[in-house]
Amino acid sequence: MATPRATYRIQLRPDFGFEDTAAVADYLARLGVSHLYASPYLHAAEGSTHGYDVVDPTRVSEALGGEEGHAALLAALERQGLRQVLDIVPNHMAVTRENAWWWDLLRNGPASRFAHVFDVDWDPPEPKLRNQVLLPILGDHYGRELEAGRVALRHADGVFTLQYEDHVAPVAPRSLAPVLARAAGSPALANADADELAFLARALARLPEAATPDAAERAARQRDLEAIDRRLGTMAREVPGVAAALDAAVASVNAEVDALDEVVSAQNYRLAYWRTAGQELDYRRFFDIHTLAGLRTEDLRVFEAVHARALEWVREGALDGLRVDHPDGLRRPAEYFRRLREAAPEAWIVAEKILAPGEALRPWPVDGTTGYDALNAITAVFLDPAGEEPFTDIWRELTGDARSYHDVALEARLETLREGLAADVSRLANVFVQVCEERRRHRDFTRRELREALVEVAASFPVYRSYVEESGEAEPADVEVVERAIGAAAARRPDLDAELLDLLRAVLVGEAGGDAARGLRMRFQQLTGPVAAKGEEDTAFYRYLRFAALNEVGGAPGRWGVDVAAFHESCRRAAGDWPRTMTALSTHDTKRSEDVRARLLVLAEIPGRWGETVRRWRAAHADHWTAGVDPDPAMEYLFYQTVVGAWPIDADRLAAYMGKASREAKVRTSWTDPDPAYDDALRRFVTGVREDPVFDEDVGALVKGLVGPGRVVSLAQKLVQLTMPGVPDVYQGSELWDLSLVDPDNRRPVDFQARRDLLAELEAASGKGAPPFVRELLGRMDEGAPKLWVVREALRARAERPHAFEGGAYEPLEMAGPAADHALGFLRGDEVAVVVPRLVVGLVRGGGWQDTTVALPSGRWESRLTGDGVEAGREGVVMERVLGRFPVALLVRAEGGRVAG
Numbered sequence: 001m002a003t004p005r006a007t008y009r010i011q012l013r014p015d016f017g018f019e020d021t022a023a024v025a026d027y028l029a030r031l032g033v034s035h036l037y038a039s040p041y042l043h044a045a046e047g048s049t050h051g052y053d054v055v056d057p058t059r060v061s062e063a064l065g066g067e068e069g070h071a072a073l074l075a076a077l078e079r080q081g082l083r084q085v086l087d088i089v090p091n092h093m094a095v096t097r098e099n100a101w102w103w104d105l106l107r108n109g110p111a112s113r114f115a116h117v118f119d120v121d122w123d124p125p126e127p128k129l130r131n132q133v134l135l136p137i138l139g140d141h142y143g144r145e146l147e148a149g150r151v152a153l154r155h156a157d158g159v160f161t162l163q164y165e166d167h168v169a170p171v172a173p174r175s176l177a178p179v180l181a182r183a184a185g186s187p188a189l190a191n192a193d194a195d196e197l198a199f200l201a202r203a204l205a206r207l208p209e210a211a212t213p214d215a216a217e218r219a220a221r222q223r224d225l226e227a228i229d230r231r232l233g234t235m236a237r238e239v240p241g242v243a244a245a246l247d248a249a250v251a252s253v254n255a256e257v258d259a260l261d262e263v264v265s266a267q268n269y270r271l272a273y274w275r276t277a278g279q280e281l282d283y284r285r286f287f288d289i290h291t292l293a294g295l296r297t298e299d300l301r302v303f304e305a306v307h308a309r310a311l312e313w314v315r316e317g318a319l320d321g322l323r324v325d326h327p328d329g330l331r332r333p334a335e336y337f338r339r340l341r342e343a344a345p346e347a348w349i350v351a352e353k354i355l356a357p358g359e360a361l362r363p364w365p366v367d368g369t370t371g372y373d374a375l376n377a378i379t380a381v382f383l384d385p386a387g388e389e390p391f392t393d394i395w396r397e398l399t400g401d402a403r404s405y406h407d408v409a410l411e412a413r414l415e416t417l418r419e420g421l422a423a424d425v426s427r428l429a430n431v432f433v434q435v436c437e438e439r440r441r442h443r444d445f446t447r448r449e450l451r452e453a454l455v456e457v458a459a460s461f462p463v464y465r466s467y468v469e470e471s472g473e474a475e476p477a478d479v480e481v482v483e484r485a486i487g488a489a490a491a492r493r494p495d496l497d498a499e500l501l502d503l504l505r506a507v508l509v510g511e512a513g514g515d516a517a518r519g520l521r522m523r524f525q526q527l528t529g530p531v532a533a534k535g536e537e538d539t540a541f542y543r544y545l546r547f548a549a550l551n552e553v554g555g556a557p558g559r560w561g562v563d564v565a566a567f568h569e570s571c572r573r574a575a576g577d578w579p580r581t582m583t584a585l586s587t588h589d590t591k592r593s594e595d596v597r598a599r600l601l602v603l604a605e606i607p608g609r610w611g612e613t614v615r616r617w618r619a620a621h622a623d624h625w626t627a628g629v630d631p632d633p634a635m636e637y638l639f640y641q642t643v644v645g646a647w648p649i650d651a652d653r654l655a656a657y658m659g660k661a662s663r664e665a666k667v668r669t670s671w672t673d674p675d676p677a678y679d680d681a682l683r684r685f686v687t688g689v690r691e692d693p694v695f696d697e698d699v700g701a702l703v704k705g706l707v708g709p710g711r712v713v714s715l716a717q718k719l720v721q722l723t724m725p726g727v728p729d730v731y732q733g734s735e736l737w738d739l740s741l742v743d744p745d746n747r748r749p750v751d752f753q754a755r756r757d758l759l760a761e762l763e764a765a766s767g768k769g770a771p772p773f774v775r776e777l778l779g780r781m782d783e784g785a786p787k788l789w790v791v792r793e794a795l796r797a798r799a800e801r802p803h804a805f806e807g808g809a810y811e812p813l814e815m816a817g818p819a820a821d822h823a824l825g826f827l828r829g830d831e832v833a834v835v836v837p838r839l840v841v842g843l844v845r846g847g848g849w850q851d852t853t854v855a856l857p858s859g860r861w862e863s864r865l866t867g868d869g870v871e872a873g874r875e876g877v878v879m880e881r882v883l884g885r886f887p888v889a890l891l892v893r894a895e896g897g898r899v900a901g
Contacts, residue, residue: 002034002083002320002348003320003321003348003367003580003727003806004033004034004035004037004083004085004320004321004348004727005033005034005035005727005795005798005799005802005805005806006032006033006034006035006722006727006728006729006730006795006798007033007034007035007036007037007085007582007727007728007729007730008028008031008033008035008036008037008729008730008732009037009038009039009587009588009729009730009731009732010024010036010037010038010039010732011039011050011588011732011747012038012039012041012051012061012064013048013049013050013064013747014047014048014049014063014064015749016749017061017063017064017065017069018041018064018065018069018070018072018073019065019069019072019073021036021038021073021076022069022072022073022075022076022077023076023752024752024756025073025076025077025079025080025082026080027752027755027756027759028080028082029080029081029082030756030759030760030763030792031730031735031759031791031792031795032791032792032794032795032796032798032799033082033730033795034082034083034799035082035083035084035085035320035321036077036082036083036084036085037084037085037087037323037729038084038085038086038087039051039087039588040052040054040086040087040088040089040325041060041061041064041070041086042054042056042057042058042059042060042061042088042089042309042310043055043056043057043058043059043060043061043062043098044061044063044094045094045096045098045099046063046096046098048061048063048094049744049747050588050743050747051087051089052089052292052325053093053094053291053292054089054093054094055093055094055096055098055099055100055102056098056099056100057093057305057306057307057308057309057310058305058308058309059309060309074318083319083320084318084319084320084321085319085320085321085322085323085348086310086313086319086321086322086323087322087323087325088307088310088322088323088324088325089325089326090295090297090303090306090307090324090325090327090330090336091286091294091295091297091325091326091327091329091330092285092286092292092293092294092295092326092329093118093292093293093295094291094292094293095291095292095293096291097168097169101114101117101118102114102118102293103170104170105117105118105120105133105268106133106135106169106170106267106268106269107170107171107172107173107268108172108173108210108221108222108225108268109122109131109132109133109172109210109211109268110122110131110210110211110212110268111208111209111210111211111212111218111221111222112210113222116296116299116301116302117295117296117299117302117305118283118293118294118295118296119283119284119293119294119295119296120133120282120283120293121282121283121427121430122211122282124282124427124430125430125433126280128270129270129280129282131210131211131268132267132268132269132270132282133268133269133270133282133283134269134270134272134276134277134280134281134282134283135167135169135269135270135271135272136272136273136274136275136276136277136281136290137164137167137271137272137274138151138164138271138272138273138274139165139273139274140273141273142271142272142273145164145271146257146260146261146264147257149254150164150165151163151164151260151264151271152164152254152260153171153179153250153253153254153260153263154168154250155236155246155247155250157233157236157237157243158229158232158233158234158235158236158237158246159233160176160179160250162263162264162267162271164271169267169269169271171263171267172210172266172267172268173204173207173225173228174204174205174207174209174210174266175263175266175267176201176204176263177201177202177204177205178201178259178262178263179201179246179249179250179253179263180197180198180200180201180204180232180246180249181197181198181201182248182249182252182253183197183242183245183246183248183249184197184198184201184245186241186244186245186248186249188241188244188245189241189242189245190241193235193239193241193242196231196235197235197242197245200228200231200232203224203228204228207221207224207225208220208221210268275672277290277423278419278420278421278422278423278672279422279423279426280423280426281423281424282423282427284424284427284526285424286326286329286530287530287533287534287538288416288420288421288530288534294329294526296331297330297331297336298330298331298332298335298336300339303336303339307340307343310322311343311344314343314344314347319347320347320348321347321348321349321350322340322344322347322348322349322350323350323352323370323582324337324340324349324350324351324352324366325352326352326529327351327352327353328353328354328464328465328526328529329526329529329530330526331470331522331525331526332469332470332522333351333362333364333467334362334364334467334469337349337351337364337365337366338364338365340365341365341366348367348580348727349365349366349367350366350367350368350369350370350581350582351364351366351368351369351370352369352370353369353370353464354372354464354532354533354553354554355369355372355373355463355554356462356463356464356554356556357376357556357559359463360477360577361577361578361581362467362475367578367580367581367582367727368574368578368580368581368582368726368727369578369581369582370582370584370587370729371581371582371583371584371587371726371729372552372553372554372555372584372587373554373570374574374581374582374583374584374721374724374726375552375553375554375583375584375585375587375590375721376552376554376555376556377562377567377570377571378567378585378717378720378721378724379549379550379552379555379597379601379717380559380561380562380567381561381562381563381564381566381567381824381838382598382601382713382716382717382838382839383549383550383560383561383601383604384561384601384604384605384839384842385560385561385563386605386607387547387560387604387605387607388560388561390607390608390611391546391547391604391607391610392546393611394546394607394610394611394614395545395546395547395637398614398615398618398633398636398637399633399634399637400633401634403544404558405540405544405546405556405557405558406558408540408543408544409535409536409540409544409558410459410460411540412535412536412539412540412543412666413458413459413531413532413535413536413540414455414456414459414535415535415539415666416530416531416534416535416539417455417458417459417531417535418455420534420672421527421530421531421534424527424530425451425454425455425458425527426451427523428454428520428523428524428527429447429450429451429454431516431519431520431523432450432453432454432504432520433447433450434516434519435503435507435512435514435516435517435520436450436503438514438516439503441499442499442500442503445497445500449496449497449500450500452493452496453489453496453500453501453504454504454524456489456492456493456496457485457486457489457501457504457508458485458524458527458528458531459489459531459535460484460485460486460488460489460492461481461485461528461531461532462481462484462485463481463532464528464529464532464533465525465526465528465529466478466481466482466508466525466528467525468482468508468509468510468521468525469510470518470521470522471510472510472511472513472518472521473510474509474510478509479509482505482508482509483505483509486501486504486505486508489501507520507521507524508521508524537553537591538664539664539665539666540557541555541557541591541664542638542661542662542664542665543634543665543667544557544558545634545637545638545641547560547600547604547641548591548592548600548638548641548642548645549592549596549597549600549601549604549645551591552590552591552592552597553587553589553590553591564812564821564824564838567824568810568812568826571724571725571810571826572810574724574725574726574810575725575808575809575810578725578726579725579726579806579807580726580727580806581725581726581727582726582727582728582729583721583722583724583725583726583727583728583729584721584728584729584731585717585718585721585731585734586731586734586738586740586746587729587731588731588743588746588747589743590742590746591741591742592642592645592646592740592741592742593731593734593738593739593740593741593746594714594717594718594734594738595710595711595714595734595737595738595739596645596646596739596740596741597645598710598711598713598714598717599644599645599703599706599707599710599713599714599739600641600644600645601710601713602706602709602710602713602840602841603641603644603645603706605709605839605840605841605842606841609702613698613702614637614640617640617689617695617698618633618636620694620695621636621685621688621689621692621695624684624685624688624689624692625681625685626677626680626681626684626685628677629677629678629681631685632662632667632668632678632682634665634667635658635661635662635665635668635682636685638658638661639654639658639685639686639689642654642657642658642741643690643699644699644702644703644706645739646739646740646741647699647700647703647739649739650690651686651687651690651691653741653745654686654687654690655683655686655687656745657741657742657745658682658683658686659679659682659683660742661742662678662679662682669682709840709841709844711737711781711786711787711887712837712840712887712888713838713840714737714787715786715787715790715836715887715888716824716836716837716838716887716888717836718787718790718791718794719790719794719834719836719888719890720824720834720836722790722791722794722795722798723794723797723798723805723826723828723832723834723890724810724826725810728794728795728798730791731746732750733750733751733755735755735784735787735788735791735792736754736755736758736783736784736787736788737784737787755788758780758783758784758785758788759788759792762777762785762788762789762792765777766867769867770866770867770868770885771885773866773867774866774885774886777789777886778886786886786887789865790865790888790890793864793865793890794864794890796864797832797864797890797892801829801831801832801892803829803831804828804829804830804831804832805828805829805832808828808829808830808831808832809827809828809829809830810826810827810828811826811827811830812825812826812827813825813826813827813833813835813854813855813856814854814855814876815852815853815854815855815879816852816853816855816876817849817850817851817852817853817879818846818847818850818851818852819843819846819848819849819850819852819879820852821838821839822837822838822839822840822842822843822846822849822852823835823836823837823838823852823854823879824836824837824838825854827857830857830893831892831893832890832891832892832893833856833857833861833889833890833891833892834888834889834890834891835854835879835882835883835888835889835891836887836888836889837883837887837888849878849879849880849883851878852878852879853875853876853877853878853879854876854877854879854882855876855877856870856872856876856877856882856891857872858872858873858874859872859893859894860872860893860894861891861892861893861894862891862892862893862894863886863889863890863891864890864891864892865886865888865889865890866885866886868885869894870882870891
């Protein structure tokens with residue numbers, strides 16, 4: 001198997017499946033990537049547009065083209081010399097009727113053959129949920145919905161279900177005994193048929209309880225149930241009158257509320273009001289999404305079942321690599337990756353691990369992360385440090401909010417723990433009670449005290465999670481983050497008993513023994529990741545909007561950039577520790593595309609003009625807010641940043657984005673508690689302002705001065721990403737200018753034909769010689785030609801000089817002169833040099849490069865982007881020689897002889 005040279009991410013969806021992906025394989029090969037990087041394509045929930053809601057990991061998605069389409073895709077990739085990396089989802093599955101494993105669990109409860117698959121708490125302290133799964137699907141309280149006739153028993157061909165609107169659930173076998181007994185009493189049935197139905201009713205009633213702990217009884221239950229199901233299905237389909245008798249029995253039960261309630265209450269699940277999910281759900285979810293149930297992937301049987309198909313493709317050579325989604329949700333990530341590596345010893349494996357600033361990836365047997373650390377490092381080094389104070393002042397002036405990002409994020413984390421993830425905290429508190437009951441000094445702590453301690457410590461975690469082993473073995477880094485969280489909680493909440501916090505610390509770092517302590521430790525580590533993701537990335541990032549380009553997955557909105565030296569140091573570490581990690585600039589999860597961020601980075605260089613403009617806009621647009629609804633200055637400021645970053649953008653896209661942003665912020669409205677009056681007011685404000693011709697003209701005038709510098713920044717950050725240590729990924733469509741926002745905006749259809757045609761035209765024009773070709777290239781700037789050429793040439797350089805990139809050294813290039821701070825450069829393997837500008841507005845304002853030089857190693861160098869030659873000697877090369885004809889430079893050592901000047 002080959003480590004990818006470069007990947008191209010494609011988001012498969014029902015309207016762009018295997019056949020469509022196969023059709024662009026030739027384009028991807030010409031672009032220069034080595035691997036298709038496919039979104040998950042195992043069988044997902046009906047209508048899925050992303051594939052992370054898998055319902056059957058043993059087969060390919062039919063909606064994307066099924067086995068035939070998949071085979072055709074593999075053949076198309078092979079014809080073009082391409083390989084493939086697949087995104088896999090080991091942490092959770094979608095729990096819909098299509099999920100046969102979940103359906104069996106709902107029908108048979110703890111006795112299900114798949115009870116071990118899902119992370120369900122079958123024995124919670126709440127007696128009402130013991131041996132039942134909470135199904136929070138009702139629009140109102142259970143009794144009200146039942147009495148209103150919106151819950152009903154259904155029958156078809158001997159199969160019984162409970163239905164509520166478009167939700168369907170199976171019926172527990174024992175609960176059907178009285179229904180079959182009713183049917184057996186039908187006068188229309190022959191005596192023998194009535195007797196047989198009565199016999200089946202008694203057989204169902206005699207089945208062992210679903211909660212039986214006896215393995216032999218569970219096996220007998222499964223065997224007997226299969227026989228009953230077969231016979232009942234045959235009778236319903238083939239014996240005259242049986243289907244009608246069963247239908248009549250079902251109708252009579254539905255007509256009697258008490259009888260229907262008796263059936264519903266006897267299920268292995270509890271139908272409940274949807275709002276109970278946040279507080280009482282008894283199974284682990286993906287974040288706070290109750291339709292995505294957590295898996296016990298630490299169980300070898302589950303691991304093998306979930307990975308069977310993907311590992312089969314690896315063994316067959318259909319896959320070279322795996323991208324592992326959300327490993328922090330797993331109980332034991334280190335063990336998981338060891339197991340995965342044993343199963344795929346030569347595969348390229350990257351983990352979707354979000355690293356906090358300063359956090360290092362654990363020494364797992366993987367090749368690296370999925371690139372958010374690289375993305376944020378690139379953004380940070382292109383951000384003007386002089387913009388921090390004025391942008392902070394603008395934010396505080398417009399919103400009246402002087403809090404730090406840390407304070408905003410802490411508030412959002414606490415809200416998340418007390419609301420959306422309250423059920424998860426309750427499960428932890430239940431285990432914490434057991435821990436305390438085993439210790440006489442702690443047994444008198446109340447459940448409320450235990451919950452508060454858990455909430456405060458989880459909210460204070462400085463990273464996504466710790467990785468203390470089940471055995472209690474802890475790395476120093478784990479002890480440090482736990483103690484930082486304990487210390488922060490103690491300082492903030494002096495009312496929390498110090499001895500209780502000491503106990504929690506001992507549990508979390510592995511010093512406290514016992515099954516309960518081990519269970520609390522492991523479950524707590526599965527909680528803090530969702531707290532960070534939901535509390536910060538999906539909440540605080542939409543509240544603290546000082547500078548939106550910093551509000552990115554894995555980012556730190558409270559930290560304003562890094563200097564060039566810090567960036568070089570991070571790249572050197574990556575080259576030494578994780579040379580095959582993935583790098584990225586745009587992904588399916590980024591809050592805004594790389595080109596939107598690039599334009600906003602330019603905005604950070606003109607804070608004075610920006611502040612004046614925003615103040616003028618805010619004063620001019622006050623009357624666009626609906627009377628009776630207080631304006632929302634935070635959302636209004638995000639709106640202005642978004643308009644400028646993504647211009648030109650129509651009112652519909654803006655309204656959709658701002659509607660999502662405001663609900664994610666959860667300040668004036670939310671997904672669970674929408675405020676229709678506010679939602680309508682925000683939509684009217686967005687559309688009204690966007691369609692105001694004066695605003696249109698004003699934005700156009702401002703953006704006109706940002707587009708050119710923004711494109712230079714975009715080219716610079718793209719070239720850096722493609723050549724820095726790691727395996728670069730190109731997100732679908734981003735090889736041209738792409739001004740997309742958060743999903744679903746960034747998953748819009750890509751015009752591959754336009755990209756194919758433009759690439760062919762550039763390849764043909766490149767033979768004209770350096771000056772005319774560069775003029776044509778820059779003349780097609782609006783089409784994105786320069787960016788496409790940068791991508792193509794960087795990928796070609798990686799293919800032609802693999803030793804420079806695959807394990808090649810990373811060395812900074814020294815700059816000297818008045819504009820030295822405006823350049824960034826480095827060498828890869830002494831064969832390839834990259835030089836790009838930064839802080840480009842300030843560069844122009846300061847008079848350009850003047851006599852600034854770059855210290856290229858002596859020798860002959862050739863520009864891959866323009867064809868120009870550069871002769872380097874003992875003296876530094878003047879920057880105008882390197883960047884005078886094209887905004888960025890990708891130089892390679894010439895193959896003998898002097899280069900053309």
